[in-house]
Amino acid sequence: MKLEQLEITFRHIALVAVTFLGFLACREPFDPEIPQTISSVLVVEGYLDTEGLESELKISRTVPLNSSTSSSLVVGARVTVFSENGTAYSLTEGEPGIYLFSQNIPENATYRILIELRGGERFESLPIRPIVTPDILDAGFVKDENRVEVYVNTKGNETADDFLWTFEETWIYRPRIRTAYIYDSTIRNVRNRTEAERISLCFKSEQNPGILLETSSRFQDQVVFRKTITEIPTGNERIQERYSILISQKAIDADAVKFWETLKRNTEDIGSIFSPLPSQITGNIRSLDNPATPVVGQISMGVIKQKRIYINLSDVSPWGYRDPQFNNCVIGEDLVLIPAYQAVFGSGGVLPGRELMEGTTIIGYFPVDRRCADCTLYASPIVPDFWEND
Template identity: 60%
Template sequence: MKKIFWSFIALIGVIQACRTPYDPEVPTSQSSFLVVEGYLDSEGLRSELKLSRSAAVDSESAFQPESGALVTLMSASGETIGLPESESGTYIFESDISEDQTYTLEIVLQNGQRYQSTPMKPILTPEIIDAGYQLDEEGVEIYISTQGDETADDFLWTFEETWIYRPRIRLGYIYDPIIENVRDRTEAEQIELCFKTEPSPDILLETSSRFEEQVVFRQTITEIPKGDERIMERYSILVSQKAIEEDAVRFWEILKKNTEDIGSIFSPLPSLITGNILRMDGGDTPVVGQVSIGVVRQTRLYINLVDVSPWNYLDPEFNDCVIGQEVVMTNAYAGVFGSGGTLPARAYIPEGGTTVIGYFPASRRCADCTLYASSIKPDFWEDE
């Protein structure tokens, strides 16, 4: 969700349909304010609360993590639970709490500024009834179905995608400067199998009372166009379903409109986005944020290339990736392969011979998947 939050910060920029650039004068005191975002799972599922600072309109970097804060969840009965910081600006909640109580989130920054949420009561999110995908001539549509009730009418969905990423050229050799020769790669050195992970870029909302018996049938979560990189081999998506309160719906709807209409002078301005976080120490610096508590329902799907073939994935960025035709001989290994920019791709054994006397080369950018993804297999990953 980090990308979503910062897209609206950039909306005060060049206004579409204007002939001259719009260069607003924004008071310095209003150019940096706290941004809070999170959905805390009440049954112990690891949840993240994000704290950050907005940036000035002309800043090159919009996301500025707010580190070193003291974050505490307090129940109406007096119980307190701290949220430790796992990385800069990210605070972790992993507690199974009672859904019968109300809770308040308190944030104290390093500079002494104090913020607090309005009282929140956990929402029991209904189960996901069904999840699947539909293949058509345009690609794959991933969907889920659920049913709301009297306590959970509005839903927010997020997802995380992970897929196998392969380089255009696959090789199993490496130049070892210690022995000044080429050898087989070990499993730890392999660069032909990687995993890419991306969070959901969109805000997905729906109200179940708009439908008969509050059944949300085949809600579209995401669409993958035919030939997309994500299903080059094996793809997985983790969908999280979260029931949210009515006030949270208004916040997310305004934010969704801002992110979809960036650049329009008629769009709701960021000043209209408040949420349920308030400053408690008398300061007038704005705060933007929405925190909810409830049960998060999740489901994971896998899609294999064979399930959607013919897929015809081809990345034009690597169209020039070929194995070189000129053999790199033994005495040239250090000069050609030593820098790491060129890799030994295929062994050369002269006709009638039995010994490797050189290697055909390939560019690292064409053969090393770690330049684009991680070679570490995720803990959740299931092979076919």
């Protein structure tokens, strides 16, 4: 969820250090060697839910500045949660580098997380005491002429004062031109698409990249009112038809707050040589075998509270969405007759867009480029399990 910030931070730190040293070197050729320990830092992040909601721990390593990727996922690790009474709970690896936890465990105990890498290296968290997160009192949205603001209201208490929010967005994605037809080479004719062949309704999903923090004791009665979760600019594709956001609220302790605040300042302070160094962005993970081994990350535990809301286009109209990648998308004017179906539609790059009828008989189809009519080129045709229609 936040590893992108961690990875960007370390690449930024190394780049700034190299740039600064380059200035000191004046005009002399400068070809610095960055120590491998700096370019390959273990990064661990996760919030493990203690009431059985599937949650995840992500483990990766930073990569050299000249790498084409921002991180290298760590696969094949063995991750175990140990209770203070010795009970062990194993995480299972789902996608590469993502370790899943779905156990209902007591919140009144203390835990530690042990990570054992394939090569034998061992890392352990400091003791963690889960926090029971208060409910999200309300989630909603407001619109002005420039944007839609999604917000939450919540209330802290004596054990849950600091909050971290994350969110996942999903929305309907449509192509510019919709067609219900497909050319079937087995019958050498055009027919109606089946439900499984549908290309006019797709879904896009994204996880948030930001760090959203708040301390409830800053407010009267610890009520956090209308905390902005995200803003959607007017005309953005996310509300071209129907949009959903799942907001996760997580109570965190003071040490976790310091970690995320430091990381947030660093990622927002691009360009400063006074940004925190790797040794200053540590977290609660340590190497068991060599204290000098660099490792960065924060693992928290507690009860995650969630709220999902939907926003329809009709709720925010006028919206004015228009996707520039569909510019010049029109249905062709040259009718494709039956003898030409194979030649025109056979490759799949051009689709039958709209029929032409004489009486009750279809005599041909007007063509449309696939890029204009097939949403599966840009999104998933699979309806999410949680999706609800109006």
